[in-house]
Amino acid sequence: MNPSLAPVETTAPSDVLISIENLQVHFPVLGGGLLQRQTGVIKAVDGVSLQIYGGETLSLVGESGCGKSTLGRGILQLEPLTQGKIFFKNIELTALKPETLRQMRHRMQVVFQDPYGSLNPRMTVAKIVGEPLMIHRLIERQQLRQRVQDLLELVGLHPSFADRYPHEFSGGQRQRIGIARALAADPEFILCDEPIAALDVSIQAQIINLMQSLQQKLGLTYLFIAHDLRVVRHISHRIAVMYLGRIVELSSCSDLYANPLHPYTQALLSAIPIPDPESEKQRQPMILTGDIPSPINPPPGCHFHPRCPFVMEQCRRQEPELRAIGSEHWVACHLVE
Ligand code: SF4
Numbered sequence: 001m002n003p004s005l006a007p008v009e010t011t012a013p014s015d016v017l018i019s020i021e022n023l024q025v026h027f028p029v030l031g032g033g034l035l036q037r038q039t040g041v042i043k044a045v046d047g048v049s050l051q052i053y054g055g056e057t058l059s060l061v062g063e064s065g066c067g068k069s070t071l072g073r074g075i076l077q078l079e080p081l082t083q084g085k086i087f088f089k090n091i092e093l094t095a096l097k098p099e100t101l102r103q104m105r106h107r108m109q110v111v112f113q114d115p116y117g118s119l120n121p122r123m124t125v126a127k128i129v130g131e132p133l134m135i136h137r138l139i140e141r142q143q144l145r146q147r148v149q150d151l152l153e154l155v156g157l158h159p160s161f162a163d164r165y166p167h168e169f170s171g172g173q174r175q176r177i178g179i180a181r182a183l184a185a186d187p188e189f190i191l192c193d194e195p196i197a198a199l200d201v202s203i204q205a206q207i208i209n210l211m212q213s214l215q216q217k218l219g220l221t222y223l224f225i226a227h228d229l230r231v232v233r234h235i236s237h238r239i240a241v242m243y244l245g246r247i248v249e250l251s252s253c254s255d256l257y258a259n260p261l262h263p264y265t266q267a268l269l270s271a272i273p274i275p276d277p278e279s280e281k282q283r284q285p286m287i288l289t290g291d292i293p294s295p296i297n298p299p300p301g302c303h304f305h306p307r308c309p310f311v312m313e314q315c316r317r318q319e320p321e322l323r324a325i326g327s328e329h330w331v332a333c334h335l336v337e
Pocket of ligand 1: 263303309310320332335
């Protein structure tokens with residue numbers, strides 16, 4: 001990441017755009033053989049409640065397999081929900097009929113991680129970017145080309161690129177096309193699912209800058225998914241840290257970096273190299289032993305207890321609740337009670 005990127009200013013939250021109540025996304029584990037009986041359940045998302053404010057970037061951070069992408073996809077109902085409610089501007093999406101939900105979908109879009117795999121190689125850029133407008137019948141055919149060209153300009157691409165195919169572009173340009181497609185239907189909310197993880201470091205800052213300027217220009221709200229805390233410092237208003245299907249810490253960005261309370265957050269932060277060589281010499285990474293446990297059979301009590309350097313007896317049997325520590329900071333840990 002480019003260290004010259006300025007952190008975003010913390011703004012007073014505006015109205016709640018999306019509210020999530022006790023969301024669960026569980027997948028059945030099927031045994032072998034003809035009958036394929038269910039032998040277990042993967043609890044990818046296990047009771048998450050969150051609010052996302054209009055105009056903010058809320059980042060969702062955690063290791064691979066912690067459920068962050070499933071949570072994002074669950075919010076957009078791209079995954080079937082096991083339980084829970086989702087409200088978009090006080091409309092309960094989880095109670096809508098499929099046709100009504102389909103009509104609302106254009107207000108919530110996605111930018112995917114893989115700019116290579118997420119664009120259809122047989123479609124021109126004009127078709128890719130214009131597709132959401134046609135699917136949702138948001139534009140007359142005669143106006144489509146001009147709208148696509150305007151969108152390409154908005155994301156920093158030349159309008160003449162409309163007639164080219166995805167293979168003619170670099171990774172960064174493809175991600176700009178993916179962003180143009182997400183913006184086509186004039187959304188209010190964008191799920192950014194690790195949008196820079198597959199890009200060269202030199203390109204990452206350009207895409208982040210573009211997303212920030214689009215947010216300011218268009219008043220967008222982002223849920224930004226990332227696997228480490230390095231990337232999100234420069235773009236987040238708030239950060240939620242996720243571990244094995246649950247939120248373990250949620251805070252304003254500045255408070256999380258200044259005062260991380262959950263041992264897992266502390267470990268993630270301690271793994272980030274410090275640009276200043278003198279400070280870097282003193283950095284003492286908190287090494288976590290073991291891998292993230294299986295969500296099929298998560299540890300009882302605090303899911304983090306087998307890896308936690310501060311584990312106590314209580315942690316092995318009692319699940320810590322996510323509780324408020326101050327007005328902007330929430331944490332689920334028995335140490336902070
Ligand atoms: Fe560690 Fe216990 Fe806190 Fe879990 S609840 S993070 S095991 S101290």
